[in-house]
Amino acid sequence: MTEEAVLIDNDDPILESDFIKEMVRQMRAIDTYGTYDDWSADRILESFILTKEMKRELPVIGDPDEIVISRVKAFYNAISALIEQECGLMATPLLNLSYEGFGRVIITVGKLVVVDRNLRDVHRFGFQDLSKMKDEADRLLSVAIEIVGKYSDAAGM
Amino acid sequence: MTEEAVLIDNDDPILESDFIKEMVRQMRAIDTYGTYDDWSADRILESFILTKEMKRELPVIGDPDEIVISRVKAFYNAISALIEQECGLMATPLLNLSYEGFGRVIITVGKLVVVDRNLRDVHRFGFQDLSKMKDEADRLLSVAIEIVGKYSDAAGM
Numbered sequence: 001m002t003e004e005a006v007l008i009d010n011d012d013p014i015l016e017s018d019f020i021k022e023m024v025r026q027m028r029a030i031d032t033y034g035t036y037d038d039w040s041a042d043r044i045l046e047s048f049i050l051t052k053e054m055k056r057e058l059p060v061i062g063d064p065d066e067i068v069i070s071r072v073k074a075f076y077n078a079i080s081a082l083i084e085q086e087c088g089l090m091a092t093p094l095l096n097l098s099y100e101g102f103g104r105v106i107i108t109v110g111k112l113v114v115v116d117r118n119l120r121d122v123h124r125f126g127f128q129d130l131s132k133m134k135d136e137a138d139r140l141l142s143v144a145i146e147i148v149g150k151y152s153d154a155a156g157m
Numbered sequence: 158m159t160e161e162a163v164l165i166d167n168d169d170p171i172l173e174s175d176f177i178k179e180m181v182r183q184m185r186a187i188d189t190y191g192t193y194d195d196w197s198a199d200r201i202l203e204s205f206i207l208t209k210e211m212k213r214e215l216p217v218i219g220d221p222d223e224i225v226i227s228r229v230k231a232f233y234n235a236i237s238a239l240i241e242q243e244c245g246l247m248a249t250p251l252l253n254l255s256y257e258g259f260g261r262v263i264i265t266v267g268k269l270v271v272v273d274r275n276l277r278d279v280h281r282f283g284f285q286d287l288s289k290m291k292d293e294a295d296r297l298l299s300v301a302i303e304i305v306g307k308y309s310d311a312a313g314m
Contacts, residue, residue, distance in 0.1 A: 094261060096253045104251060108263070111270045111304060112311060147268060151311040154269060 007049040007129075008042040014130050015041050019137045022081050023048075026074040047071060048133055050126030064101050064123040072105070072125050075137075076115070080107050082141050083114060087148045089155055097122060107144065110155040114144035164206040164286075165199040171287050172198050176294045179238050180205075183231040204228060205290060207283030221258050221280040229262070229282050232294075233272070237264050239298050240271060244305045246312055254279060264301065267312040271301035 014020055024041045031037075036044050048071060050058075076093040083091040089109050097103035101122040107115035119125075127133035148155045171177055181198045188194075193201050205228060207215075233250040240248040246266050254260035258279040264272035276282075284290035305312045 094251060094253050094263065096251050106251065106263075106265070108270050108273070111273075111308065113265050113268045113270060116265070116268075151268065151308065154308040154311045 007046050007051075010040055010042040012042070012130055014134055017134060018085075019078060019082060019134055019141075020045070020130070022078040023074065026078045026081070030070055030074065045130065045133075048075070048126055049129060050124065051128060055124045055126065058124050060101055060121050060123045063099060064097070064125075068123060068125055069095075069097065072119070072122060075125075076105050076107065079115065079137055079140050079144075082137070083107065083109065083144050083148075086141065086145050087155070089148070091144075109144075109148055112147060112151055112155040114147045114155075115140055164203050164208075167197055167199040169199070169287055171291055174291060175242075176235060176239060176291055176298075177202070177287070179235040180231065183235045183238070187227055187231065202287065202290075205232070205283055206286060207281065208285060212281045212283065215281050217258055217278050217280045220256060221254070221282075225280060225282055226252075226254065229276070229279060232282075233262050233264065236272065236294055236297050236301075239294070240264065240266065240301050240305075243298065243302050244312070246305070248301075266301075266305055269304060269308055269312040271304045271312075272297055 008015075020041065024044055027044050028036055047067075073093070073095055076095065080091040080093045087109065091107050091109045091114065093105065093107045093115075095103065095105045097119070101120060101124075103119040103122060105115070105117050105119060106113050127136065165172075177198065181201055184201050185193055204224075230250070230252055233252065237248040237250045244266065248264050248266045248271065250262065250264045250272075252260065252262045254276070258277060258281075260276040260279060262272070262274050262276060263270050284293065
């Protein structure tokens with residue numbers, strides 16, 4: 001945790017966005033032993049930031065470990081929570097990792113699939129910086145809300 | 158394999174149904190070493206039949222083993238294949254087992270969830286007899302086809 005380069009500025013305004021607040025909430029929710037209790041938001045989310053150089057150093061051999069998988073889950077849980085807030089219907093994520101870091105994640109609202117992505121190299125799950133992470137989430141969220149709007153009858157079942 | 162009671166009659170007419178034929182095809186597809194090559198359909202499907210007494214003897218402790226999971230996958234793969242045949246659109250199953258035999262399986266067609274089930278006691282996955290197995294499949298299939306018909310625009314994306 002004593003890195004020379006700071007991965008997230010602790011006064012970054014993005015830290016105040018709904019998505020990042022939800023991410024912090026998700027991370028605290030899985031923190032069974034209270035390790036993060038006195039951690040600030042930027043320190044909790046630091047593990048999501050992987051620069052290109054950091055990614056290159058991570059091997060993609062074997063299955064990704066539980067800590068990486070819990071981060072992937074936290075990310076898609078946060079997106080589900082935001083979809084729920086936005087459209088008022090329950091959104092459920094479902095993650096399926098097959099092997100060697102390949103898998104698929106979907107989020108359903110009613111009978112509707114609003115997020116559907118194939119995953120690969122899950123070992124290297126991370127974002128170049130906090131704003132890239134939020135952009136990605138915003139994109140998924142807006143597509144999901146659009147789908148719910150388009151097929152509202154299937155979503156509202 | 159030398160059991161006193163026969164679990165499946167080898168002249169059961171259900172063996173000629175589309176669903177059972179598809180089940181046999183799925184089981185042969187995952188039979189990497191050709192063990193089933195000279196097995197008859199009733200022998201291949203015997204592992205899906207669990208009477209109440211047999212179920213009671215199976216412990217539901219720990220995670221279910223790979224062989225049971227492959228049977229669950231074969232079952233839902235066969236249902237996906239039949240949905241595909243019936244409605245002409247690709248159907249994709251997604252199985253997620255969390256732990257201790259709990260999980261969720263969904264089948265999607267386009268943006269539509271046509272099968273959505275919570276699983277429990279996966280260790281004891283099986284059916285009392287072949288006709289119960291086919292009934293279950295027919296029920297899932299007819300609900301799925303109904304959903305596709307109702308929300309055809311979301312399914313056809």
